[in-house]
């Protein structure tokens with residue numbers, strides 16, 4: 001075993017990892033990256049098929065991002081945002097405000113307010129924590145409710161800090177902490193493949209064909225609001241991942257669902273909190289029917305939230321940084337004379353970090369470049385073409401693709417949809433076998449996740465899909 005692997009095993013405690021298993025084998029130590037590839041200590045190269053846990057956008061060691069970072073480093077790495085402004089964070093805030101407010105969507109509905117204020121933090125969890133705290137206090141201060149109540153989706157995941165965990169509903173991750181959490185409600189997510197109304201047959205035809213569906217999940221959603229109001233505990237904020245729920249198992253929502261439920265939430269005067277930590281910055285593909293080519297998933301459904309939480313792709317996968325954007329109404333609720341203490345008492349040491357901000361600006365340059373838009377469209381098509389080859393596997397029940405995000409649900413038998421037991425570790429086994437073949441990704445339970453950086457091409461898609469096919473043959477027969 002190499003010396004770095006030894007050091008890791010001696011000292012490092014890994015996230016979301018059973019360390020007993022970890023300690024039994026030699027960990028892969030990544031020493032460098034270039035483009036879509038990661039290289040380990042021994043020089044073996046791997047396709048980074050999940051973009052380093054959904055963060056990387058343009059590939060590793062990107063010369064444009066590197067240059068932006070080095071140029072900033074020559075000036076300053078970090079100065080505090082408590083009491084001081086700085087150059088790249090101010091410019092970035094203006095740029096973010098520009099891209100989260102597509103004019104067409106704002107004009108379409110007067111209830112859609114522009115997001116004009118940016119609160120920086122460090123990661124997806126803090127971005128959500130900030131949205132939750134602001135929504136809570138804004139609701140109280142604006143007289144909407146003395147007891148703000150949050151609704152999120154079944155299997156929701158919004159991060160690991162206590163507020164974010166409170167709006168999360170994955171028992172495996174969240175139940176242990178329940179005595180520490182504030183109470184929130186949840187409603188069924190539109191998980192068509194396992195819909196309790198049994199209305200979809202995705203494995204037979206096109207995964208997005210919902211012939212017999214009468215939007216029962218939307219009725220359930222509406223009833224949730226009605227019941228809450230009747231019980232004197234109205235829901236005041238709806239928290240959601242737009243279009244696809246990542247850690248829930250890449251649950252892709254059917255077209256139109258978000259638009260319908262957002263309308264219901266709005267009719268009930270609930271705030272909309274969009275968690276675009278995973279979906280933001282083009283992951284869910286280009287808005288094809290909009291002139292705006294928005295980089296955000298909620299805009300594909302013409303939904304403009306009151307809060308949007310951004311992280312992961314914000315810096316192209318380079319540095320930990322996050323932003324929570326909200327409306328002037330929310331901002332104004334925290335204005336007052338000093339001694340009124342209406343201040344938002346929240347902040348982090350690295351808030352508005354200059355290195356992160358400058359690389360985020362360069363990231364936006366790349367994202368807005370016409371060539372990048374073209375190649376993302378090409379990649380989306382290449383992925384969907386290659387994925388068709390996998391439908392023949394009886395161990396694959398569903399293949400869900402939203403733009404450049406893919407979840408492949410492994411099942412014991414596609415006819416019965418019987419899931420693998422956790423102890424069978426189907427997802428883990430397949431992903432380990434894929435790593436042997438030079439493709440790295442990480443499953444979510446029995447779902448194999450594919451989310452390559454945008455520099456992936458057809459050849460890489462072929463390699464990823466053949467690694468999945470061979471790995472299923474090797475491990476699940």
Ligand SMILES: Cc1ncc(COP(=O)(O)O)c(C=O)c1O
Pocket residue numbers: 123124125126128157158159160241246247275276277278311312
């Ligand atoms: C949708 C979503 N929200 C929030 C988070 C938390 O982000 P972080 O891990 O940066 O705290 C994640 C992380 O995967 C996520 O997928």
